[in-house]
Amino acid sequence: MARAASQGRAAGSRLPRRQGRSCGVVTRPLPLPSILTSMxxxxxxxxxxxxGTHGGSTHVTNVYRQLSKRHDVLLYCRAGSTEPGALSRGLNVHPVLQxxxxxxAFAATVGAVRxxxxxxxxxxYSAFGLGPLLARATGAPCVLMTLDRDASALSFRYSDRIVATSAEFIPVEYRDKLRIVHWGVDVDGLVGKSGAALRARHAPRGERIVLYTGSFPDWHxxxxxxEVARSWSGPDVVFLLVGDGQDKSYVERLAASRGVAGRVVFAGRVPHGExxxxxxxxxxCVAPYAPSKHYIFRVYGMNRDPIKVLEYMALGKVAITIDTPRMRELFKADEEILLYRAEDPDDLRRTLMKALTDADMRARVGSAGASLVRSxxxxSHHAEELEAVFGEVVRR
Incomplete structure (x- = not known):
């Protein structure tokens, strides 16, 4: 079926034609017809x-594995990757160098892709225009996924479709190509893992555990x-921070200088399977983003789907994160999630106190959040959204 779809394209090497300038955004692509179920x-x-262990790795790994269940997928990723069958030749360098x-990059991949x-x-988006170049070399259409405006102008202009979680950071002249999608979580990879040993290690006196997972850039x-730990006066709490990154050492020094090194515990980097x-x-569980420290978020707002929040919710835990329009689009505040004013430690402290002292509320919000995420x-749901977009461009 995939080869038949390939043969239906116009022959010849070309850059895909630039689309019109309409600003319409399609949020629900049409279902993929059965003739294109294998690509x-x-x-x-x-x-x-x-x-890998950071958010980008979680995203790419899960999308690749989901798509591979129904399609033949060639993944071009960073050198040193261990995923079986991947074309592991990419470099981890600064975006300007990339x-x-x-x-x-084109020379290193064009033969294998052809x-x-x-x-x-x-x-x-971090391929910075490699997609349109390979589209020209193979005659295949190109779909761009972007998290912000850092994608190449080449990619924005010559991709046949763009997928993102928001239209806000997509240049207006390309929004007719945009299809809104949603990120997801690997529920099966999260469930069935007991935290009893971790509770015994980090909360031996029955302390409550407030968890953060992820990397440590300043905008997280x-x-x-x-700051919350420094003035905490509620139930005995351990703030357990899992992950690593550029600002981890700064946060460790800050905890020591504030005198809360015993209450704020750094677990370090752990495999995502744990x-x-x-x-x-x-x-x-908390995702305390700081949008003022990220240029894109300051200008366009924080419009990403927060994977760590979805993971917290998938296991029925009360998730607390910042109050933004995007979060209110995804979740019902106080019913499926708890929200607080971004970068306001006092409001976060009050929200944490409410969550830790009201067991009924934790059970209710946690259960509703889990039902939402799992459905x-x-x-798997995200892969279906992508399949519909791919089907659009292949049919053309």
């Missing part, structure tokens, strides 16, 4: 290790948890 997909994520190395004979090319706002146990061990925000 050959070249997936470009050159700077992402697969598998853009400058585009000709080298031999693969893709029906569609799916470019993660982890230092606000140190995250379910940490969530199971927690009483409450709507899974990687």
């Amino acid at each position: 050959r997909i070249a997936y470009l994520a050159p700077n992402i290790p697969v598998p 853009k400058g190395l585009l000709p080298a 031999r693969f004979r893709p029906d569609v090319i799916y470019e993660r 706002g982890v230092e606000v948890l140190v 995250i379910g146990a940490y969530i199971d061990a927690a009483d409450v 709507r925000y899974t990687w």
Whole structure:
């Protein structure tokens, strides 16, 4: 079926035509007809290790594995990746260098991609235009996935479709190509992991555990948890921070200087397969983003789907994160999630106190959040959204 779809394309090497300038956004692509249920997909994520421990790795790994259940997928990812069958030749370099190395990336991949004979090319924005170049070399259409405006102008202009979680950061002239999608979680990979041993280790006197998981860039706002810990006067609490990253040492020094090093515990980097146990061990889970520290979020608002929040909710834990329009689009505040004013430690402290002292509320919100995520925000559901978009461009 995939080869028949390939042969139906117009022959010849070309850049896909630039689309019209309408601003319409399609949020629900049409179902994929059965004739295209099997495709050959070249997936470009050159700077992402697969598998890996940070959010980008979680995203790419799960999308690749879900798509591979029904399609033949060639994944181009970072050198050193251990995912079986992946084309692991990409470099982890600064975006400016990544853009400058585009000709080298093309030379390193074009032969393998031509031999693969893709029906569609799916470019993660950090490939910076490699997708349209390979589309021209193979005659396949190209779909761009972007999280912000950092994608290449080449990608915005010459991709046949764009997928994102929001239209806010997509240039107006390309929004007619936009299809809104939602990120997901690997529920099966999270469930069934007991947190009993972690509770015994980190909360031996029965303390409540407030959990954070993820990396430590400044815009993740982890230092606000140190400020909450400094003036905490509620039930005995351990703030358990799981992960690593550029600002972790700063947050560690801050905890020591505030005198809360015993209350704020740094678990370090752990394999993603163990995250379910940490969530199971927690009483409450927090994603304390700081949008003012991220240029894109300051200008366009924080419009990403928060994967860590979805993971917390999938296991029935009360998730607490910042109050933004995007969060209110995804979740019902006080029914499926708890929200607080971004970068306001006093409001976060009050929200945490409410969650930790009201067991009935924790059970109610946790159960509603789990039902929502498991029914709507899974990687399987996201893969179906992508299949519908791929089907649109392949049919053209």
